[in-house]
Amino acid sequence: MSDLITQELAVRTIGLGKSYGKGDSIVHALKGVDFDARCGELLMIVGPSGCGKTTLLSVICGTLRCDSGTVTVFGEDLSQMRSGKLTAFRGKNVGFVFQQFNLIPTWSALENVSVPLLLNGSTQAQAEKAAAELLKEVGIGEKLRALPTQLSGGQQQRVAIARALVHEPRLLICDEPTAALDAASGRRVLELLKERACRPDRAVIVVTHDSRIFPFADRIAEMEDGRMKAVHGPGECQSLYV
Ligand SMILES: Nc1ncnc2c1ncn2[C@@H]1O[C@H](COP(=O)(O)OP(=O)(O)OP(=O)(O)O)[C@@H](O)[C@H]1O
Ligand SMILES: [Mg+2]
Incomplete structure (x- = not known):
């Protein structure tokens, strides 16, 4: 790992504010x-x-607009971007593993993972070939034609991870990617994220409660009550909370 201090910023937020609801229920x-x-x-x-x-x-x-502050991703200010441009920017540059998977229920694992490539202009044959290879890599190559409801929680999670990775996004964002996985599958997913998504021009952000995967982090940011509390640098991640 090169010197983190000199590395280019993938994401910067400044004074980011967001509220839900209004009045007494805000x-x-x-x-x-x-x-x-x-x-x-x-x-x-x-x-x-x-x-x-x-x-x-x-x-x-x-996917959500902030109320105040700025968010910059690879130098582009998303808070100022029009919706159409934002959707196109996200489709090309960002992969997202949702906390609730968000797979399309009537589509097979293979079809779900093909979507980002189809949206970016690949043919169906190209998309399905790449999707099948990645599904094999995450350990569910024998479930290509299964619908999400025919898969276990851990298998659905791996489909969601493959879908987020398949178009090789510059920014990969994962919300609890190992919550439904056993220790060995969780390690395998993190190894895959490291290998596929941690390149000099890319970044990976992982929200997690799973201390088993902390050793894979370069830095760990701690949030508390809507604010950043602390950021732990390389060297501290191995021992943090374990
Ligand atoms: N759509 C929504 N409408 C109203 N309140 C919301 C909405 N989404 C989140 N909140 C509230 O905003 C706060 C932050 O929620 P958020 O989902 O970002 O937390 P989190 O840190 O991801 O929690 P968890 O670890 O449980 O996933 C919570 O108080 C939550 O109840
Ligand atoms: Mg959450």
């Missing part, structure tokens, strides 16, 4: 989050349930 999910992720690193975000982790990821990947 929830301030993000209360001024300053945060960065650097090219070439795997950054983990940890923190108690409800502290704003999923909200932060959603703003970074552009």
Whole structure:
């Protein structure tokens, strides 16, 4: 790993604010989050349930607009981007593994994983070939034609991970990617993320409660109540919370 200090920024947020609802029922999910992720690193975000982790990821990947502050991804200011451009930018540059998988229920594993490639202009044959190879790599090559409901939680999670990786996005964002996996499958997924997504021009952000995977992190950012509390550098990740 080259010197992190000199690495290009993949993501920077400044003073990010986001609230849900209004009046008496307003929830301030993000209360001024300053945060960065650097090219070439795997950054983990940890923190108690409800502290704003999923909200932060959603703003970074552009599926949710912030109320205040700025979010910059590979030099592009998403807070200023029009919806059409934002959708195209996300489709090309961002892969997202959702906490709830979000697989299309009537489509097979192979079809689900082919989607990002089809959206980016691949033919069906090209997309299905790449999707099948990746599904084999995540250990479910024998389930290509299965529907999500015919797969276990851990298998669905691996389909979701393959779908996020298949178009080789520059920014990969994963919300609890190992929550449904046993220790060996979890390690395999992290090894795959490291190999596929941690390149000098790419970055991976992983939200997790799973201390078994902390040793794979280059840095760990701790959130608390809508704010960044601390960022732990290389060397501290191995021992943190384990
Ligand atoms: N769509 C929504 N409408 C209203 N409130 C919401 C919505 N989504 C999230 N919240 C609230 O915003 C706060 C942050 O939620 P968020 O999902 O970002 O937390 P989290 O850190 O990802 O939690 P977990 O670890 O349980 O996934 C919580 O108080 C939550 O109840
Ligand atoms: Mg969450």
